[in-house]
Amino acid sequence: METNSGIQASLSGRYAVALFDLARDAQSLDTVADSLAGLKAAVAQSPDFKGLINSPVLRRDAAGKTISAVASSMGTDPLTTKFLGVLAQNRRLSQLPAVIRAYETLLSNHKGEARAEVTSAHPLTKTQITALAKSLKARVGRDVAVDAKVDPAILGGLVVKIGSQMIDSSIRTRLNSLAQAMKG
Structure with missing residues (x-):
């Protein structure tokens, strides 16, 4: 099992820890987990969505607007939607699947x-x-x-x-x- 320090060693892990801390403070750990599960399924099932998060040519503002629109249409919670915007602004949307895995690990550890x-x-x-x-x-x-x-x-x-x-x-x-x- 990965430890929190092991998770924080990776870029995606640092993003996951930040999201986890924000979700814990907002008492919405499970809500964020549900939104991330929907995004995980979208990445697995939709080549278009996978292409969107892995596109190196999409400008930051366009990526942010597009991912926010997709997240809203999926019913993603506001915290996760804002987090996706941060990933887009930092050109880290390609890290989304690894961030989701790290978040799931953090949540599992938190729940024992x-x-x-x-x-x-x-x-x-x-x-x-x-x-x-x-x-x-x-x-x-x-x-x-x-x-x-x-x-x-x-x-x-x-x-x-x-x-x-x-x-x-x-x-x-x-x-x-x-x-x-x-x-x-």
Whole structure:
């Protein structure tokens, strides 16, 4: 698990800590987290939005206006919208996905949770995620927030990362191990 000092060592981490501190002072940690989750989904699902935040040619004022309009249309809270404006003014919108990950880690640490990144070949249902979180809680001894990702390349099974620990029970890894064993 990353520590707060480890998070602050990166540029995106410093932005995340600043946002976290502002959200904590405004008593809106979960509201900001919800807005960031929406932005995270938009980055993952929309090539246009991903292109917007990664555009090196968009002027600062244009980037600020555009990201504010997008955030408003998504129903993003005012603090997160202002924060996006700061990222745009500082030409750091490309750091948004890393800032979101760092914020999620800070929030999990604040709540005393562990954060697990779970990769599966197919989308997990809410029931499966809940059962997995319960199993992981028994293993790590505290609540676990599950961040589910889909990667068809693993073919089946799961890859679970909690901090620096990784449990790889994917079919791809098993097939690779079998291929290595057959080579001698």
